[in-house]
Amino acid sequence: MTRYKKQDPEITRRKFINAALGAGAAVGTVSLVTTLGAAKPAFRLTPDKAPPQPGDILVHADASKEGQPIKMSELSEQGVSAWPMGKDKDGNNVIRKAEPNNQLAVFRFEKDRFKAPEEGGHAHVVLELDGITDQGVVVYSSICTHAGCPVPNDPNDATKLFCGCHSGQYDLLQGCKVIGGPPPRSMPQVPVEMKGDQLVLKDTFVTAPFGFLNEADWETYLEQVKEILG
Amino acid sequence: MNQWLDDRLHISRLNDKFLRKAFPVHHSFFLGEITLFSLIVLILTGILLALSYEPSNSLVVNSFDPGTKANPNLVPAAYHSALKINAMPFGDMLRRIHHWMANIMVAAAVIHMMRIYFTGAFKKPREINWWIGMLLLIFASLTAVTGYILPYDNYAYNTVKVIYAITKSVPWIGDWAAQAAFAGRFPGDGIIPRIYGYHIMLLPGILLALTGAHMLIMIKQKHTQPQYAKRLAYKKIVGVPLMTQQTPIMLLLVLLFTGLVVLFSAFIPVHSVEYYGPPSTQAISSIKPDWYLLWVFGALAIIPGFEWEVLGGVISAEFVGAMIFPGIIMAAMFAVPMLDRSKENMYYAENPTNHPVRLAAGVAFLVMMIVLSVAGYKIELIQGGLLTTANANAILWILTIGLPIVSYFAVLGIVRMIRALREADERDALAHAHADD
Numbered sequence A: 001m002t003r004y005k006k007q008d009p010e011i012t013r014r015k016f017i018n019a020a021l022g023a024g025a026a027v028g029t030v031s032l033v034t035t036l037g038a039a040k041p042a043f044r045l046t047p048d049k050a051p052p053q054p055g056d057i058l059v060h061a062d063a064s065k066e067g068q069p070i071k072m073s074e075l076s077e078q079g080v081s082a083w084p085m086g087k088d089k090d091g092n093n094v095i096r097k098a099e100p101n102n103q104l105a106v107f108r109f110e111k112d113r114f115k116a117p118e119e120g121g122h123a124h125v126v127l128e129l130d131g132i133t134d135q136g137v138v139v140y141s142s143i144c145t146h147a148g149c150p151v152p153n154d155p156n157d158a159t160k161l162f163c164g165c166h167s168g169q170y171d172l173l174q175g176c177k178v179i180g181g182p183p184p185r186s187m188p189q190v191p192v193e194m195k196g197d198q199l200v201l202k203d204t205f206v207t208a209p210f211g212f213l214n215e216a217d218w219e220t221y222l223e224q225v226k227e228i229l230g
Numbered sequence B: 001m002n003q004w005l006d007d008r009l010h011i012s013r014l015n016d017k018f019l020r021k022a023f024p025v026h027h028s029f030f031l032g033e034i035t036l037f038s039l040i041v042l043i044l045t046g047i048l049l050a051l052s053y054e055p056s057n058s059l060v061v062n063s064f065d066p067g068t069k070a071n072p073n074l075v076p077a078a079y080h081s082a083l084k085i086n087a088m089p090f091g092d093m094l095r096r097i098h099h100w101m102a103n104i105m106v107a108a109a110v111i112h113m114m115r116i117y118f119t120g121a122f123k124k125p126r127e128i129n130w131w132i133g134m135l136l137l138i139f140a141s142l143t144a145v146t147g148y149i150l151p152y153d154n155y156a157y158n159t160v161k162v163i164y165a166i167t168k169s170v171p172w173i174g175d176w177a178a179q180a181a182f183a184g185r186f187p188g189d190g191i192i193p194r195i196y197g198y199h200i201m202l203l204p205g206i207l208l209a210l211t212g213a214h215m216l217i218m219i220k221q222k223h224t225q226p227q228y229a230k231r232l233a234y235k236k237i238v239g240v241p242l243m244t245q246q247t248p249i250m251l252l253l254v255l256l257f258t259g260l261v262v263l264f265s266a267f268i269p270v271h272s273v274e275y276y277g278p279p280s281t282q283a284i285s286s287i288k289p290d291w292y293l294l295w296v297f298g299a300l301a302i303i304p305g306f307e308w309e310v311l312g313g314v315i316s317a318e319f320v321g322a323m324i325f326p327g328i329i330m331a332a333m334f335a336v337p338m339l340d341r342s343k344e345n346m347y348y349a350e351n352p353t354n355h356p357v358r359l360a361a362g363v364a365f366l367v368m369m370i371v372l373s374v375a376g377y378k379i380e381l382i383q384g385g386l387l388t389t390a391n392a393n394a395i396l397w398i399l400t401i402g403l404p405i406v407s408y409f410a411v412l413g414i415v416r417m418i419r420a421l422r423e424a425d426e427r428d429a430l431a432h433a434h435a436d437d
């Protein structure tokens, strides 16, 4: 017989320990998850990462000539790799190459060979004919909309692009519409015009480039960019 | 000395418990060991590489080709350090051994797995180790893929771009997940430190933990016994003890094996970072993953492009090809032990021909993997004129589905035929035996 009569506790020891463990585990998990959140750094947009902007000048992307404006005489059916070059707040030139998806390719065909993209195939294709200069210079993204490989001309047919990664094919004369392989969308065009002897962009990508899920995702990003860069 | 240690650490109990573990004597049981040895060599060579590797994608002047003052030749520090490792005495060799070992580790694991599957060793009670083995295979591939990215040459750069895109293609959470996994929008400033952390801390840690569990469970449950053990001593564990009989065999194996790998590392170069150069805008004509991921690559190549919007998320061909489809394959492999519903514990490795359906299904599965891997060479097949752009997908799809079916029935047929012949022989022998009486 003990001197103290044991009172029935309101909850059993087992219950208490289980509840305490559960609460501990929950708090622990939540705090761990929040620290994991820090794995994603904040988004900082600098002018060299901004997408092509109207008024940007096209400059060479090849290491040997990087930063030199592209001249008409250098253009042919074989794509010339280019970066858009804009200005930062202080008016200094910035090549927008910190965003690899800004890589562009410049081609030249006779202007009357371009035609409105035929119906059929997936996703909508936009070809702005007045974004092609009178000399037939057209600018597209150079980055495959499928998995982001840079795409060269098709070795068998210069009017096409052939992606070496998973054999995506695009028709340069039809707004870079997908004509084969897995790419989900056409290569977006970037309208250009000739100003003096420089190629100047009139707009950014006309449809969503690689790296964006769909048009809505791209539009949201453009708005974000506008907000940050002013 | 032994006594001194034993008084303090009770070594003899360890000896009884683990060091006397019986190892069955059969060459197919060395495959798992080879996988283990490769892991150890990878860790050793990895540590040596990590001493000289610089995990950063900040740009530095390339000291081998500095360019001019006005126009310096800037390359990522990681790439630069890979060049420096190559220039170090024995440095290139280290990279080669590490690289080849990574391939061999995955290969040995795959063949080891085939042994387990075809002899039915995954059955009760060894299901858990099959699942752990699956995880090992998956994490070993992830480790190898992250390792590939570390030299940060143009090839690595384009590979990680593809992996980023695949992560981003997960509906709803992909964008966030990709930025979290790769330290920001591609190519984030911290991408190489991040991958380095995965490759040398997180993933090897996981691999070691899983390997430890795999070994402990194996020791606890004992190996399945080869058939000869049944004849020698039914339901008794037959084999040679780890200490001391198995140990020299293992040592010989590890020395011979590492020696061989070092030998061919000396002659066969690996992925040359100099050839691909630093990340650039240059297209790489044919980018391929390592052989054990070619099947995913092949699936991606033959799935036509599409995008469906579902509840605000986008289900793309990318996601289906690189996540859903391999997910299904992995799930099927995980489910293998569930196919066997026997309650009995399994003691003896089974003769594959006594289980023709399992054998045939396994062969069909391997055939499908091989066809898909060949589909990874679609571009080469088209350029080589074997297929055309128009018919490539259709033909490859037919082969992907058709060849496994054909091989399934072929294996079944062959096995049945062999068994029928064997039984007829036995009957014959019996009949003659009677006639002799």
Ligand code: HEM
Binding pocket: B039, B042, B043, B045, B046, B047, B049, B050, B053, B081, B082, B085, B095, B098, B099, B102, B105, B140, B143, B144, B145, B146, B147, B148, B149, B150, B151, B199, B200, B204, B207, B270, B271
């Ligand atoms: C366990 C499985 C492992 C696998 C499958 C693996 C695989 C790889 C592969 C394929 C590469 C690319 C090699 C090249 O092309 O140069 C690599 C690079 C590297 N690994 Fe590992 N590795 C493993 C473990 C480790 C460990 C444990 C460490 C360090 C403690 C490590 C450190 C490194 C380093 C520093 C590099 C970059 C070296 C360079 O390429 O210049 N690895 N790894």
Ligand code: FES
Binding pocket: A144, A145, A146, A147, A148, A149, A163, A164, A165, A166, A167, A168, A181, A182, A183
């Ligand atoms: S990246 Fe171009 S087809 Fe896949």
